[in-house]
Amino acid sequence: MLVLINLKTYPCDPIAVATAAREVDETTTARIAVAPQAAHLERVAETGVETWAQHVDPIEHGSNTGHALAETVSEAGAVGTLLNHSERRLRLADIDGSLEAARRADLETIVCANNPAQIGAAAALGPDAVAVEPPKLIGTGTPVSQADPDVVEDAVDAAAAAGEDVSVLCGAGISTGEDVVAARELGAEGVLLASGVAKADDPRAALEALVEPL
Numbered sequence: 001m002l003v004l005i006n007l008k009t010y011p012c013d014p015i016a017v018a019t020a021a022r023e024v025d026e027t028t029t030a031r032i033a034v035a036p037q038a039a040h041l042e043r044v045a046e047t048g049v050e051t052w053a054q055h056v057d058p059i060e061h062g063s064n065t066g067h068a069l070a071e072t073v074s075e076a077g078a079v080g081t082l083l084n085h086s087e088r089r090l091r092l093a094d095i096d097g098s099l100e101a102a103r104r105a106d107l108e109t110i111v112c113a114n115n116p117a118q119i120g121a122a123a124a125l126g127p128d129a130v131a132v133e134p135p136k137l138i139g140t141g142t143p144v145s146q147a148d149p150d151v152v153e154d155a156v157d158a159a160a161a162a163g164e165d166v167s168v169l170c171g172a173g174i175s176t177g178e179d180v181v182a183a184r185e186l187g188a189e190g191v192l193l194a195s196g197v198a199k200a201d202d203p204r205a206a207l208e209a210l211v212e213p214l
């Protein structure tokens with residue numbers, strides 16, 4: 001299972017979370033990765049943890065003030081990028097363009113979507129993975145795997161129907177090992193989570209508990 005911790009812009013210490021994630025990663029069969037803010041990518045990658053960007057733009061080198069260039073994200077140490085997170089939504093053409101930029105820079109890609117119908121559309125664009133995250137459950141602590149298990153199973157079916165080899169993650173409200181196991185049982189190959197670790201009093205303990213039953 002991929003366990004990807006999205007730090008959003010939470011006021012946590014990204015280096016402390018990254019260091020804990022790298023150390024916990026060594027104790028588990030799960031693959032733990034961290035997605036910090038762009039300005040923290042390099043320092044997070046230097047901890048040795050698998051590092052992801054939260055976003056890249058559909059651009060090339062050139063006159064693109066304020067944008068995130070895939071090549072620069074890669075040079076900073078990221079190995080992958082989220083795209084179209086519910087808090088960073090893109091138009092369809094921009095998702096496609098950002099995927100192209102990420103591929104050009106050899107970044108792995110996860111396209112987020114709100115529901116199974118969007119998952120089908122996202123999967124058809126050929127990312128490495130898609131992540132279904134119902135916005136109403138994000139940050140609530142109520143896990144999607146429990147509150148809306150159908151959404152995860154339907155997302156797995158929608159991705160398979162798109163005919164591409166795309167793995168499916170789920171996210172929103174995931175904070176315990178039980179939630180991660182439930183996600184796996186629904187067909188997800190990973191989880192995307194944020195507040196359960198980034199806002200925890202002890203992020204290392206939260207991470208250990210997340211992967212303990214795997």
Ligand SMILES: O=C(CO)COP(=O)(O)O
Binds near residue numbers: 085174
């Ligand atoms: O948006 C999310 C991860 O990208 C989910 O956030 P929470 O884990 O805080 O619900």
